[in-house]
Amino acid sequence: MASEYLVEVQGLKKYFTKTSGLFKKTEKHIKAVDNVSFGIRPGETLGLVGESGCGKSTTGRTILKLYEPTGGKLLYNGEDITHLNDKQMLPYRKRMQMIFQDPYASLNSRMTISDIIGEAIDTHNVASSTDEREHIIASLLQRVGLMKDHASRYPHEFSGGQRQRIGIARALAVNPEFIICDEPISALDVSIQAQVVNMLEEIQAETGMGYLFIAHDLSMVKHISNRIGVMYLGNLVEIGGSDDVYCEPAHPYTKALLSAIPIPDPTSEKSKSRIILQGDVPSPLNPPSGCRFRTRCQYCMERCSVEEPTLHTINGEHQVACHLYDK
Numbered sequence: 143m144a145s146e147y148l149v150e151v152q153g154l155k156k157y158f159t160k161t162s163g164l165f166k167k168t169e170k171h172i173k174a175v176d177n178v179s180f181g182i183r184p185g186e187t188l189g190l191v192g193e194s195g196c197g198k199s200t201t202g203r204t205i206l207k208l209y210e211p212t213g214g215k216l217l218y219n220g221e222d223i224t225h226l227n228d229k230q231m232l233p234y235r236k237r238m239q240m241i242f243q244d245p246y247a248s249l250n251s252r253m254t255i256s257d258i259i260g261e262a263i264d265t266h267n268v269a270s271s272t273d274e275r276e277h278i279i280a281s282l283l284q285r286v287g288l289m290k291d292h293a294s295r296y297p298h299e300f301s302g303g304q305r306q307r308i309g310i311a312r313a314l315a316v317n318p319e320f321i322i323c324d325e326p327i328s329a330l331d332v333s334i335q336a337q338v339v340n341m342l343e344e345i346q347a348e349t350g351m352g353y354l355f356i357a358h359d360l361s362m363v364k365h366i367s368n369r370i371g372v373m374y375l376g377n378l379v380e381i382g383g384s385d386d387v388y389c390e391p392a393h394p395y396t397k398a399l400l401s402a403i404p405i406p407d408p409t410s411e412k413s414k415s416r417i418i419l420q421g422d423v424p425s426p427l428n429p430p431s432g433c434r435f436r437t438r439c440q441y442c443m444e445r446c447s448v449e450e451p452t453l454h455t456i457n458g459e460h461q462v463a464c465h466l467y468d469k
């Protein structure tokens with residue numbers, strides 16, 4: 143069925159089971175992702191932000207079915223891929239790739255760069271001959287700003303920024319239509335971050351790929367994202383156009399995240415009021431009833447502890463899950 147979205151999740155859930163007690167008979171569910179819905183159009187970047195442990199990376203990994211979804215639906219170009227097995231997923235794995243956060247851990251230190259990039263080419267039969275394979279690897283290295291003779295070297299011979307470029311080349315090797323960028327710049331020096339983001343933007347402009355760009359900081363996703371989604375404790379609490387979420391945040395949690403971003407101008411920085419969130423993120427093993435943010439929310443009302451807010455539209459594509467905006 144035709145869909146405006148390249149990738150869509152509908153009510154996505156991913157629960158992990160934790161066992162404890164004698165004979166491990168007591169089971170508890172960690173609701174890492176709970177009833178999350180959004181879509182990503184071709185050529186669009188959706189930024190997904192939230193504190194560590196909010197479920198954003200689990201959402202990305204569940205979309206690729208590196209984790210089996212516990213509930214909800216995964217759609218690719220309108221086709222339901224939720225229950226496909228590994229073999230059935232193979233063509234979709236070629237179309238959906240991932241760039242990982244840690245450019246040190248995500249590359250096998252015993253493999254040459256040629257083998258690392260070539261592995262994906264071989265798995266998906268992208269090259270019809272050894273010459274073509276070498277040619278693809280050389281042009282990918284050049285595309286990400288490295289040299290073709292880097293192919294015979296090992297990961298430890300490169301800097302963090304160069305390793306992340308190798309990770310990007312590996313993702314591009316199979317001509318994907320969609321890439322999950324899982325905190326691709328968090329481990330890099332600030333001076334290198336902009337270079338990597340600019341390169342990802344150029345590649346997107348050339349290819350029309352869709353990105354899910356995961357980050358813990360709203361300032362990191364503002365520049366690259368068309369839309370931004372904010373997650374808290376497994377829930378999507380706000381989603382909307384990048385300018386709407388960044389300039390007119392609606393959810394108290396988004397406002398707090400934004401208020402924590404330093405402003406380069408010292409005068410504006412001084413006059414800015416910072417919202418200090420009380421306490422830590424509660425355990426996903428035992429999340430608060432009603433609104434999961436209520437234990438840290440300065441606007442918490444009686445109904446917030448009994449009624450779970452759901453996303454509803456406040457303006458165009460801008461949606462928020464908070465009782466303050468209920469009509």
Ligand code: SF4
Pocket residue numbers: 393394395433434435436437439440441442443446451463464465466
């Ligand atoms: Fe705060 Fe209530 Fe809104 Fe949750 S629903 S963010 S507790 S006001």
